[in-house]
Amino acid sequence: MSERYNWDGSLKEEYRGGTLGFSAARTMWLHRENYSATLRRDALTRCRYCGLLMEYFTRYDQKRLPVVPKLIRAASVPARMRWHVMSGVAFPGDGGSSHCYVPHPAFCPRVEHEDDDLSLAEARAVFRRKSDQLIASGQFIPDLAPARCEDEVAEQYVQDVGDVRHVIAYGRMLWLAPSSIDTLQCVARADSTGERCRNLVWTQDGSWEEMEIPHAPGRAGQQVLWAGMTMWVFALHTLYPAEFSRWMKQRCPSHDSGYIPDAVPPQWVHFDPLRHDAHILRQRPSGVAARDTDSVMADLRLGPRRTECATPGCGNGSVSQVPEGWVCSFCQRRRERRDRTHQKWVDAQDGNTP
Numbered sequence: 001m002s003e004r005y006n007w008d009g010s011l012k013e014e015y016r017g018g019t020l021g022f023s024a025a026r027t028m029w030l031h032r033e034n035y036s037a038t039l040r041r042d043a044l045t046r047c048r049y050c051g052l053l054m055e056y057f058t059r060y061d062q063k064r065l066p067v068v069p070k071l072i073r074a075a076s077v078p079a080r081m082r083w084h085v086m087s088g089v090a091f092p093g094d095g096g097s098s099h100c101y102v103p104h105p106a107f108c109p110r111v112e113h114e115d116d117d118l119s120l121a122e123a124r125a126v127f128r129r130k131s132d133q134l135i136a137s138g139q140f141i142p143d144l145a146p147a148r149c150e151d152e153v154a155e156q157y158v159q160d161v162g163d164v165r166h167v168i169a170y171g172r173m174l175w176l177a178p179s180s181i182d183t184l185q186c187v188a189r190a191d192s193t194g195e196r197c198r199n200l201v202w203t204q205d206g207s208w209e210e211m212e213i214p215h216a217p218g219r220a221g222q223q224v225l226w227a228g229m230t231m232w233v234f235a236l237h238t239l240y241p242a243e244f245s246r247w248m249k250q251r252c253p254s255h256d257s258g259y260i261p262d263a264v265p266p267q268w269v270h271f272d273p274l275r276h277d278a279h280i281l282r283q284r285p286s287g288v289a290a291r292d293t294d295s296v297m298a299d300l301r302l303g304p305r306r307t308e309c310a311t312p313g314c315g316n317g318s319v320s321q322v323p324e325g326w327v328c329s330f331c332q333r334r335r336e337r338r339d340r341t342h343q344k345w346v347d348a349q350d351g352n353t354p
Contacts, residue, residue, distance in 0.1 A: 047066070048142070048143045049142055049143050049147050050110045050127070051140030052104070052127060054066040054069065055069040056157065056265065057088070057089065057090040057101075058265075059091075060089055060092075063154075064265055066103065066105065066157075067102060068102050068107065071100065073099055074100045077100070077102050077119075078119065078120075079093075081102050082101075082102070083100055084097060103154070104154075105151070107123055109132075110147060111147040111148075111152075113150065149275070151275065164179065164180045165178060165276075165279040166234055167276075167281070168206070168234045168235070169234070169235045170235075170236045174270070175270060175271060176268070176269050176270070176279060181202050182200070184200060185198065185200060186199045186200065186254075187249075187251070187264050188261075197255055199254060199255075200252060203253060205236070206235060206238075207234070208232055208235070210231070212231075213280065214271075232285060232288075248266065248268060250267065250268065307326060310326060311328070314328060314330075316328035316330060
């Protein structure tokens with residue numbers, strides 16, 4: 001490895017020319033075969049919760065993945081935590097290699113992990129000691145608000161422009177913007193200034209739509225008080241895929257094409273009704289005329305009406321005509337299996353009765 005780099009692949013301080021994260025602009029460009037607009041020198045930063053280094057990659061599903069900036073032996077970590085990178089984009093699995101990347105949120109010592117995998121306990125303890133040393137030496141001050149889950153650790157790159165953050169809808173996908181729709185700023189690096197473009201993403205396309213607040217899976221989702229209520233989202237259903245891709249890249253029309261790198265990463269995150277409850281818009285936005293919700297959905301529907309499975313937490317559905325209370329085949333088999341188990345228990349009890 002070149003003397004310009006540390007053992008973990010990060011650039012040494014004397015060669016940086018800027019601070020960790022998005023450093024000062026210099027002559028760099030994207031390779032035509034690279035599918036990510038994030039420059040590698042801009043991808044290294046410190047976790048604001050634990051202070052340890054992490055490196056961002058664009059995921060295959062438009063999300064962003066912060067990883068430990070070092071390749072790890074694939075055999076030493078669970079299969080679900082293995083990631084590999086191709087053309088600047090992160091994909092699940094080790095890609096057939098003996099080494100892989102692992103997500104930083106899975107090892108961040110400042111978040112409570114849902115799993116209790118003993119094979120990760122030793123590595124997590126090492127991360128905790130390193131974080132404690134940074135805090136004790138005064139080199140790092142952790143964020144005042146601790147992360148509630150691993151997803152919040154992964155989404156810390158989002159820079160809130162204000163208190164208002166709108167939700168957009170495209171098909172069945174819901175995304176949370178870093179700001180209101182009418183103030184959403186392009187993230188491309190402007191050639192004229194070398195800084196972030198000041199143009200807006202929105203070009204009068206899309207419309208406001210009222211929809212049911214999506215069901216949150218798990219036990220926490222069963223305890224919410226807004227079940228069956230509605231919220232307002234900015235619908236982009238009528239956009240062509242190429243135009244919606246521009247929104248996802250968070251680019252203005254001038255920077256939609258070409259090999260222009262990002263000044264900051266696109267800041268969309270998948271909408272979670274539990275974690276993003278504060279940003280749910282329950283009242284009709286000002287200036288939006290009242291319309292019949294069914295007629296709006298009929299205008300925007302791109303296919304037949306879809307009926308979801310009646311089992312709480314199941315996302316399966318059918319576009320065929322099904323009776324009220326319909327359950328999918330998977331839930332039906334699970335229900336029958338439970339009934340058979342219960343019947344065996346009842347029969348066993350009856351057999352023991354004198």
